[in-house]
Amino acid sequence: MMTIKLQIVIALAILVVFLILVNMIRRRSLELKYALSWFLVLCALFAFDCVPRLLIVVSEFLGIYAPVNMIFFLGFCFSLVIIFSLTVALSRMSNSVRTLDQMVALNEKRLQELEAELKKHQKEE
Numbered sequence: 001m002m003t004i005k006l007q008i009v010i011a012l013a014i015l016v017v018f019l020i021l022v023n024m025i026r027r028r029s030l031e032l033k034y035a036l037s038w039f040l041v042l043c044a045l046f047a048f049d050c051v052p053r054l055l056i057v058v059s060e061f062l063g064i065y066a067p068v069n070m071i072f073f074l075g076f077c078f079s080l081v082i083i084f085s086l087t088v089a090l091s092r093m094s095n096s097v098r099t100l101d102q103m104v105a106l107n108e109k110r111l112q113e114l115e116a117e118l119k120k121h122q123k124e125e
Contacts (some may be wrong), residue, residue: 003021010049037085038106041078 002010010106021038026031048055059070 002049007049007052011046014046014049034085034089034102035083037082038065 018039021030021035021042025032025035038092055067055070059065059067062070064073
């Protein structure tokens with residue numbers, strides 16, 4: 001069982017991380033859609049911190065022998081979700097960059113054609 005001092009320290013750490021996330025969103029260095037998963041994790045940690053018995057009940061419900069193993073399992077699952085969401089975002093951005101690259105190449109080709117046409121007209125005059 002956790003002591004009250006440890007619960008207070010963990011709650012303060014959760015609050016600090018929450019404030020850091022809010023500040024990052026406010027400064028636009030972190031998008032809200034990516035921060036929502038972190039907020040959910042903070043809420044779950046806060047719930048487990050405030051009601052330590054809840055951790056035991058949930059781990060027994062899931063059939064996990066030790067509550068600390070459940071924390072590692074949930075951390076692993078959360079990491080997989082984050083990795084998957086970042087992979088999807090990276091794929092979308094890669095497609096966007098490819099499309100933009102093709103558009104720039106087409107515009108450069110068109111610009112060269114227009115410049116060549118302009119030079120041709122200038123020589124004719």
